[in-house]
Amino acid sequence: MNILVCVKRVPQTGGRIVLTPDGQSIDTRFLGHTISPHEECGVEEAVRIVEKEGGTSAVLTLGPAEAEEQLRDAMAIGIDRAILLETGGTEWDPVSTAGVIAETIEAQEATNGEFDLLLFGNEAADTGDYQIGVRVAVALGRPVINGIKEIWFSDDRREVLARREAPGGGWETFDLPLPAVLGVKEGLNLPRYPSVPGRLRAKKKEIERVALGASPSGALGLGAGEDAAGIDSAIPGPTKLRLRLPAEERTAAEVIGRGPEAAPAVVDLLERIGVVAR
Amino acid sequence: MSGAVVAFVEHAGGEADRLSLEALALARGLAKLLGKPLDAVVLGSQGEAVARRLGSHGVGLAHTASDARLDDFAPAAWAASIRDVIERRSPAAIVAAGSERGNEVLAHVGACSGWPMAANVVEVTPGDSWKLTRQRWAGSLLEDAALDAPVRLLTVAPHAVAVDPLNTSAPAPTITRFEPELEPADLVARVVGREAKTSAGVSLTDAKVVIGGGRGVGSAAGFAQLEQLASLMNGAVGGSRVVTSLGWRPHSDQIGQTGLRIAPDLYVACGISGAIQHIVGCKAAKRILAINTDPDSPIMAVADYAVIGDLNSIVPAITAEIERRREAGRPST
Numbered sequence: 214m215n216i217l218v219c220v221k222r223v224p225q226t227g228g229r230i231v232l233t234p235d236g237q238s239i240d241t242r243f244l245g246h247t248i249s250p251h252e253e254c255g256v257e258e259a260v261r262i263v264e265k266e267g268g269t270s271a272v273l274t275l276g277p278a279e280a281e282e283q284l285r286d287a288m289a290i291g292i293d294r295a296i297l298l299e300t301g302g303t304e305w306d307p308v309s310t311a312g313v314i315a316e317t318i319e320a321q322e323a324t325n326g327e328f329d330l331l332l333f334g335n336e337a338a339d340t341g342d343y344q345i346g347v348r349v350a351v352a353l354g355r356p357v358i359n360g361i362k363e364i365w366f367s368d369d370r371r372e373v374l375a376r377r378e379a380p381g382g383g384w385e386t387f388d389l390p391l392p393a394v395l396g397v398k399e400g401l402n403l404p405r406y407p408s409v410p411g412r413l414r415a416k417k418k419e420i421e422r423v424a425l426g427a428s429p430s431g432a433l434g435l436g437a438g439e440d441a442a443g444i445d446s447a448i449p450g451p452t453k454l455r456l457r458l459p460a461e462e463r464t465a466a467e468v469i470g471r472g473p474e475a476a477p478a479v480v481d482l483l484e485r486i487g488v489v490a491r
Numbered sequence: 492m493s494g495a496v497v498a499f500v501e502h503a504g505g506e507a508d509r510l511s512l513e514a515l516a517l518a519r520g521l522a523k524l525l526g527k528p529l530d531a532v533v534l535g536s537q538g539e540a541v542a543r544r545l546g547s548h549g550v551g552l553a554h555t556a557s558d559a560r561l562d563d564f565a566p567a568a569w570a571a572s573i574r575d576v577i578e579r580r581s582p583a584a585i586v587a588a589g590s591e592r593g594n595e596v597l598a599h600v601g602a603c604s605g606w607p608m609a610a611n612v613v614e615v616t617p618g619d620s621w622k623l624t625r626q627r628w629a630g631s632l633l634e635d636a637a638l639d640a641p642v643r644l645l646t647v648a649p650h651a652v653a654v655d656p657l658n659t660s661a662p663a664p665t666i667t668r669f670e671p672e673l674e675p676a677d678l679v680a681r682v683v684g685r686e687a688k689t690s691a692g693v694s695l696t697d698a699k700v701v702i703g704g705g706r707g708v709g710s711a712a713g714f715a716q717l718e719q720l721a722s723l724m725n726g727a728v729g730g731s732r733v734v735t736s737l738g739w740r741p742h743s744d745q746i747g748q749t750g751l752r753i754a755p756d757l758y759v760a761c762g763i764s765g766a767i768q769h770i771v772g773c774k775a776a777k778r779i780l781a782i783n784t785d786p787d788s789p790i791m792a793v794a795d796y797a798v799i800g801d802l803n804s805i806v807p808a809i810t811a812e813i814e815r816r817r818e819a820g821r822p823s824t
């Protein structure tokens with residue numbers, strides 16, 4: 214199995230989000246970054262599949278030069294190779310992002326052969342656009358399903374079977390012929406921590422870089438491409454104007470006590486709000 | 492060119508989904524601003540029955556396709572049906588619920604048409620260029636954006652828009668039946684198997700009381716005391732991403748952005764710092780009680796009540812106190 218995982222570098226925000234003065238992005242001066250959680254599980258799954266089935270795994274990201282860090286993290290747990298579509302830092306809209314990723318996959322496959330499986334996160338943690346994987350799949354003419362929490366293969370390895378949670382509880386199974394595209398969710402597996410030798414190996418690996426430039430408008434012509442599902446040109450967007458923080462509903466918690474001595478006061482409260490019978 | 496606003500309505504058991512009613516409410520407001528009609532698309536064998544009852548939500552015209560192949564989730568086929576409506580009706584916008592399915596189906600519509608799609612919108616202002624506000628980071632951050640395309644595709648963030656009060660005297664909508672042309676490729680990704688819920692005890696999303704544990708619980712074994720307290724209140728136990736990443740609890744117990752959204756009467760956050768990604772999962776709780784050694788941890792800004800100290804002594808003390816009162820309340824024999 215040859216597998217590609219698309220990941221995104223996102224800030225590791227903590228207690229409160231702080232925005233840059235121009236309202237265009239999160240102030241990340243004091244923040245670390247991480248691979249968006251759903252995609253971390255995609256990376257782990259790709260490594261497990263290749264460990265079991267053979268083949269190769271690759272990771273791809275579109276982002277700033279610093280996103281190299283997330284690619285190396287993925288290689289540290291066992292991904293074979295990495296591709297960085299370097300943006301120069303500003304955020305790209307989802308239509309343009311998907312267009313460039315689809316084109317890159319086509320170019321990669323022309324030289325390295327087809328990917329049997331493309332893994333995406335169900336949604337990116339920061340923008341939550343819920344669409345890049347679907348757009349790439351449609352551009353490449355491959356079947357796609359999102360929300361996946363379990364993946365296995367048919368005996369002849371021609372199909373991928375995948376499960377997602379049904380709206381009212383329970384599970385729904387899908388059965389897609391390969392090559393296919395899956396949007397996965399956290400819970401698919403429990404990602405391993407990278408080992409020290411893994412980190413050292415990842416440090417030495419080459420990263421394939423493609424310079425894209427600073428602004429999404431530079432990519433407008435790229436869209437989903439002429440050959441994509443008969444679409445002549447895609448319209449980019451939505452266009453971000455600015456970010457803002459929602460009105461805060463801050464309360465100051467009423468301290469009802471300290472230590473185990475607070476137990477009677479807590480139970481009084483539980484009785485008052487009716488969760489413990491008086 | 493009708494310029495109508497078309498809402499895509501998901502349904503189950505003959506009823507429109509709650510999130511679809513929220514999407515309808517936003518779509519109805521938008522139609523009013525535009526001075527255009529509000530339509531609905533309802534798919535599957537049950538679709539027409541559901542559609543008939545949408546008059547009270549302001550729908551004037553409902554497009555229904557009763558093809559049984561649309562009964563189960565098949566995102567490309569559902570999207571092809573919506574595109575059929577777009578072709579015949581030339582609407583100004585398609586509005587769907589920001590549910591897993593709604594987002595996925597609209598992404599397909601956007602991908603096939605080459606139009607942008609805005610997920611989890613909370614407000615729209617039409618004009619020469621349409622302005623909208625959408626949620627990022629599961630609602631911890633808002634984005635103001637422009638959306639321009641022949642047809643605007645958007646989904647409505649869950650629980651961000653109030654459902655309109657029913658206008659029960661409104662007439663049933665006019666029904667237009669249609670038969671979307673489904674290509675074999677549209678039906679490749681469709682449900683082929685189903686497993687029912689295997690529920691043991693009260694679920695996190697249904698429980699009236701949820702006890703959440705974070706890194707402060709210290710170990711997988713430390714959760715036994717939370718289980719014990721929860722069982723006294725017919726509650727359920729959940730946790731932060733730290734405890735699922737460490738393997739102390741299964742991921743299905745995770746509360747937050749990449750886990751579950753809960754809305755109990757009481758959420759007891761034990762040894763949880765209150766990161767924004769955790770808070771988006773529990774902020775719908777009626778009340779939050781925090782048990783934490785750190786009086787300055789961010790959870791204090793969202794909690795209603797707090798006990799400061801070590802949960803390892805506080806949680807067992809609360810359990811003991813509830814049991815003591817139960818004993819005392821029991822008639823002596």
Ligand SMILES: Cc1cc2nc3c(=O)[nH]c(=O)nc-3n(C[C@H](O)[C@H](O)[C@H](O)COP(=O)(O)OP(=O)(O)OC[C@H]3O[C@@H](n4cnc5c(N)ncnc54)[C@H](O)[C@@H]3O)c2cc1C
Nearest residue numbers: 338705706707731732747748749762763764768769784802
């Ligand atoms: C993209 C993204 C998505 C995420 N999604 C989620 C999500 O869905 N859900 C989620 O929970 N997190 C999520 N996170 C992680 C989140 O940012 C935090 O890292 C996490 O919630 C912290 O977990 P915690 O509160 O258990 O641990 P910590 O932040 O380490 O907090 C531990 C708390 O326990 C207190 N404490 C320690 N010992 C004791 C004791 N003995 N008694 C009482 N109190 C004690 C400490 O004072 C502290 O407040 C996500 C992060 C990212 C970047």
Ligand SMILES: Nc1ncnc2c1ncn2[C@@H]1O[C@H](COP(=O)(O)O)[C@@H](O)[C@H]1O
Nearest residue numbers: 219274275333334336337342343344345
């Ligand atoms: N800049 C990016 N680079 C690589 N993959 C991305 C990027 N943005 C999004 N993706 C992938 O597409 C998925 C869905 O993203 P989105 O549609 O933005 O919510 C993510 O979980 C990633 O797997």
